[in-house]
Amino acid sequence: MASPPPKRLPAAPSRLLPELVSYLEGLPEPHILFDSRYRILAANAAYRGEFGPQGSVVGRTCYEVSHHFTVPCDQAGESCPLARARQSGQRERVLHLHHTPQGEAYVNIELVPLHDADGAQAYFIEKMEALRVAQGEPAAQGLIGRSPAFQAMLGLVARVGPSEASVLLLGESGTGKELVARAVHDASPRAARPLVVVDCASLPETLFESELFGHEKGAFTGAQSAKPGLVEAASGGTLFLDEVGDIPLPMQVKLLRLLESGTFRRVGGTDLRRADVRLVSATHRDLLALIDEGRFREDLYYRLSTFPIELPPLRERPQDLPLLAAALLSRVAPQRRLALEPAALARLARHGFPGNVRELRNVLERAALLTDGTRIGAAAIEQALGIGRRPARTLAPPARAAADAAVLAAALRRHQGSREALARELGISVRTLYRRLKALGIAPGQ
Structure with missing residues (x-):
């Protein structure tokens, strides 16, 4: 439930405060009412459950209770929603790391200024929602960190999580993209439904469509019964496509159709099926470079990257x-x-x-x-x-490298078909073909 919208208080606000305090008391999320000097005037039951009895918080400053600071947040390296509200005159949202009896926890803060009859900001209401997918101290699971780079990334997760926007996670291998995908899912209204992970790099091109969309009985040799795909398994929840840069080009078209229309067909089927999934994807590759090389569709890229999030390296x-x-x-x-x-x-x-x-x-x-x-x-x-140190790489002998280049160059000169057909002719995968072309300095278009 959202905090109440900005209101104007009468010249004698004390008559309104009991009604306002009574209203806040019934809200399920922790709420406090405080003045322009950061003093807490009232705390509802949910807040008292997090930070202590009424007598232990009322009269103290919000930054002292929440952060154990002796100065306001913006003077201690944090973003202060009250300071921001004073500048903007409207509600403000920030992500904070709060002290609680259970330890430090990340909390979404939404602050609403209340104006008096003269338009001055007399009081402020602050709502807190715990972001339970990350901790600022060692924990058994989940995201961990308190560095500025980590908090900036987590702030974006908190912003986009409750929406239905497609999220593209960008970053080096090993930065925790699957954990961040789960954080996006857990912060969404779909959190009670499945998060289905698809490792695009490990799926053979011949099985990709069947794994993703499922197949009907008899669709291919060995398909003895109908089988739903991972899209259907994620119904109502989130589909996480890891290493999306490895999706074969033919499959990219069908994935684009899913994103644009919300529909798909099983392999061997004619019935149009609808998918209720939220898509999160991830890659360590430079997708824009892949677009320039003709290996990734530009229209799919823009569909996937409605809300890109860069994961900082360690x-x-x-x-x-x-x-x-x-x-x-x-x-x-x-x-x-x-x-x-x-x-x-x-x-x-x-x-x-x-x-x-x-x-x-x-x-x-x-x-x-x-x-x-x-x-x-x-x-x-x-x-x-x-x-764990990597051994020094042994370069291929110049004669071997020259021979490989000559074979590929000759095949490219005589071949008139697609890259997929050339890969089949050479007995390698399309991805291996592109890697060899790149390693030998042959541009994809040559």
Whole structure:
């Protein structure tokens, strides 16, 4: 339920306050009423359940109760909704990290200014909704972080989650795109329905359509009965297409039709079926470059990227490394209560982590296996990093590379059909063909 819209208070607001306080008391979300000096004048039952009895919060400042700050949020590095409302004169929304009896938690804040008869902002109503998909401290699951880059990303998740907009998650491998997709789903009205994950990179082109849209009995050899696809499995919920840049071109057309019309057909079927799904997709690839290469449809790109969210790499979240390390250690060795020595944490901080959080987890799991006690030292981290270090790549001999280039060039010169047909002729997949062309410096159009 949304907070009440801005109202004008009479010259003697005290007569209205009991009615307003009574109204707030019945709202299910935590609400407080406070004045222009940040003093809490009333707190409803939901707020008191989160932060303590009425007597322990009324009369104190909102920033003291929620943040344990001694100054307003905007003077302590946070975005203050009251300061923003004073400038805009209207309701404001921000994402904050609050202290609660259960620990730190991310909270969506919506603040509404109330004006007196002279138009001055006399009082403010603040509604709080916990964003339960992320924590600002080590946790057993979910997103973890408190760095500015992480909070900016999470703020976008909180904005788009309640909508039906298609979301495109962009970022390097290992940044947690599936976790963010789940956060978008959990923040939506579809949270009680399924989140169905489709790993586009692992589906063979020949099975892609059947897996996504399903098939009818007899549609192909081995189809002994009708089978619904993943789109139908996600009905009422969210369909998450991971590594969407790997979707074959022929399938991109059918996916576009699904997005534009909400309809699809099973393989071998004629009946037009309707899909009630919200689409979230993700990729580590540069889709715009793929468009330029003719490997990704531009119209599909704009359908998928209604609301793009960039996931920051771990190297841009240095403040989150201790939180992530503590949480990951509790996951990889839950019975041992392991901790990192300061020197070990410092060694991790010097590593670039090209594999991001996924690589960090692997390093910590190795270090745990290399440690007998409960304290992981810098030596164990150094050894764990060494075990996972990539070997130097061996380049193909020049003669072999030249021969491969000659074979491909000859095939391209004589071939008049599609890239798919050329890949079949060479006995490789279309994706392998494009990779070889790119590796040998042959542009797709040549």
